[in-house]
Amino acid sequence: xxxxxxxxxxxxxxxxxxxxxxxxxxxxxxxxxxxxxxxxxxxxxxxxxxxxxxxxxxxxxxxxxxxxxxxxxxxxxxxxxxxxxxxxxxxxxxxxxxxxxxxxxxxxxxxxxxxxxxxxxxxxxxxxxxxxxxxxxxxxxxxxxxxxxxxxxxxxxxxxxxxxxxxxxxxxxxxxxxxxxxxxxxxxxxxxxxxxxxxxxxxxxxxxxxxxxxxxxxxxxxxxxxxxxxxxxxxxxxxxxxxxxxxxxxxxxxxxxxxxxxxxxxxxxxxxxxxxxxxxxxxxxxxxxxxxxxxxxxxxxxxxxxxxxxxxxxxxxxxxxxxxxxxxxxxxxxxxxxxxxxxxxxxxxxxxxxxxxxxxxxxxxxxxxxxxxxxxxxxxxxxxxxxxxxxxxxxxx
Ligand code: C5P
Numbered sequence: 001x002x003x004x005x006x007x008x009x010x011x012x013x014x015x016x017x018x019x020x021x022x023x024x025x026x027x028x029x030x031x032x033x034x035x036x037x038x039x040x041x042x043x044x045x046x047x048x049x050x051x052x053x054x055x056x057x058x059x060x061x062x063x064x065x066x067x068x069x070x071x072x073x074x075x076x077x078x079x080x081x082x083x084x085x086x087x088x089x090x091x092x093x094x095x096x097x098x099x100x101x102x103x104x105x106x107x108x109x110x111x112x113x114x115x116x117x118x119x120x121x122x123x124x125x126x127x128x129x130x131x132x133x134x135x136x137x138x139x140x141x142x143x144x145x146x147x148x149x150x151x152x153x154x155x156x157x158x159x160x161x162x163x164x165x166x167x168x169x170x171x172x173x174x175x176x177x178x179x180x181x182x183x184x185x186x187x188x189x190x191x192x193x194x195x196x197x198x199x200x201x202x203x204x205x206x207x208x209x210x211x212x213x214x215x216x217x218x219x220x221x222x223x224x225x226x227x228x229x230x231x232x233x234x235x236x237x238x239x240x241x242x243x244x245x246x247x248x249x250x251x252x253x254x255x256x257x258x259x260x261x262x263x264x265x266x267x268x269x270x271x272x273x274x275x276x277x278x279x280x281x282x283x284x285x286x287x288x289x290x291x292x293x294x295x296x297x298x299x300x301x302x303x304x305x306x307x308x309x310x311x312x313x314x315x316x317x318x319x320x321x322x323x324x325x326x327x328x329x330x331x332x333x334x335x336x337x338x339x340x341x342x343x344x345x346x347x348x349x350x351x352x353x354x355x356x357x358x359x360x361x362x363x364x365x366x367x368x369x370x371x372x373x374x375x376x377x378x379x380x381x382x383x384x385x386x387x388x389x390x391x392x393x394x395x396x397x
Contacts, residue, residue, distance in 0.1 A: 001176050003031030008081035008115075010106045011051065011059075013041020015156045016088035016122035016165035020046060021054045023087060023168040027175065028056070035081065036060070039093070039106045063105040074105060078113035083178055086110070088122035088165045091133050097145070098136035118146040118178050120171050125161030142246045148174035182226025183393040189227045190265040190317065191219040191244075192272035192305065194236035196252045200297065201283040208273050211359045212236025214323075215271035217385035219244050222269075225389050230262040234272060237359075252278065252302035259305055267319040267392055270306040270343075278302050310342035319395055320344050321388070324368075325351040325358070331366060331373050338368055345369045347388065367391070 007027060011020050024034050036051045036059040043061070052058040063074060078084070086093060086106075093106060097119075102108040110117065119140070127133055128150060141147070149166035166174070193215020197205040212233060219231045220241035229244040232255055240246045247258045252274045259268075280300040287295050306322045322343040324334035327350065334348030346368040351358045364378040367388075376387065 001030050002027060002179065005032045005083065005179055006035065006081045007032050007175065008035050008037065008078065008084045008109065009055075010037045010084065010086045010093075010109065011039065011042040011046065012086060012088045012090040012093045012106070012122075013039050013044060014088040014090045014122045014165075015045060016120075017042050017045035019165060019168055020087060021050055023171055024051065024054045026168050026172050028054075030172065030176075032175075035077070037077075037106055037109065039104060041090075041092075060105060063108055065105075074108050075112050078109040079115060081113075081115050083175060084110065084113060084115050084117045085120070085171070085175060086117065087120035087171055089119035090121075091123045091127045091130075091136075094119070094121065094133065094136045094140060098139040098143075116144075116146065116178060118148060118174055120148045120165050120174075121150045121163075122165030123150070123163050124155060124157050125159050125163040128161070128163040138246075138248075141240055141244075142248070144245045146174065146178055177224065180224075180226060182224065183397065184222060184389075185226035187227050187266040187396055188230070188264070189222050189392070190230050190232065190259060190262050190268040191215055191222065192232045192255060192259065192268075192270045192274075193219065194234035195273050196234040196255060196275045196302075197250045198252065198275045198278040198302075199250075199282040200279050201285065201287045203286050206275060206277075206279070207235075208275065209358045210234075210236070210273035212238050213359075213361065214363060214381045214384065215269075216241055217382045218269055218271055218388060221382070221385040221389035222392065224386075225393050227389075230265070232258045232262065232272070234274075251275075252305070256303045256305045256308065259309065263309075263317070264315050265317045266396055267321070268309050268317040269321045269388070269392070270309070271323050271347075272305075273325065274305060275302055304341065306343055307341040310344075319392065321392070322346050324348040327352045331368065334366070335368055335373070348373075 034055050036055045038059045096107040102111040151164040152162045153164045194212035195208045195210040197207050199205045219229050223229045231244040232247045249255045277299040280298040310320045320343040324337045326333045330350050334346045338346035348366045363381050363384045365376045367374045
């Protein structure tokens, strides 16, 4: 699977480093060429001799190694790989990556590259859960860094929870996925997802019941087929998928701006449940109860992002997919909506409360296109996403 692939493996300084000789062995068994890099702290856990012996090449260890700089240089080193893998990715290394620090060989390589990066975090559960690490995770995901793990389990420090590094075979699977030559390789696809929040005042907002589950699954399925995905998401209940570029927004107007900034794209899938209206002039102070009765909220119409993208005069994505959440006359209403907005396909579904679809894990979709209405059996949102991604791949070739 990995024949001829060049992997730059950066080994961070955590106890999970003891698994990396095995990881190197497994990668090489599959034909990959592994160039190891050890941080100074990593050498406390695993020796350069061990790593060099299993990799078949001495590890790089020092930013200011004159021989290495003369032969190749750290810039060249970081660019000559097909994939950079960081395992274990410690809290410290992740913080450096998120901040763009470059004060040792590992962090400099990570900053000096535009090669895809996959990290396998490993740290104590409290370090993982700390808001600082969580912020860094969000930043790294937004930068398009892929994650494998961490797993939940017992740790070397005696605690239990998320923070264990994935096992070598799990990391190998993620490497294979990252390097897969999917049918959407080279295609840029924009996905909107989640609800939007429209402020009433600084502490209140209008929202809807969208969880973001379907849009998230679609972004993941497109990325799994090799697409370069920009994922514009409102405040969703589910975390964004790995391996996509995340742009987090709150309001419909912010979503429109993010979508415009992300174009051009080969395809756009608008799965977000965008609020149709916003409060015309949201108060910049908290509204107070008064004796004079309730505040009267005046509404203004939000921009229709799907319609705007569908009707672009120049630079329109080749395929625009909209969603139609309906509670009655699903096919008729959705078909009319698709025509009105000008999108190519509509994924229509019945979101009456009895269906449990809005916020649930399943979906029953009718795909409406020029070819007519095609009813898909009820299935998990992940399966809906995979089927849609396959259809998009077939349409874009
Ligand atoms: O008009 P309605 O909200 O039912 O249309 C649903 C479709 O339009 C979805 O694909 C949704 O993402 C998109 N939409 C949008 N901007 C809006 C409203 C809906 O992109 N303001």
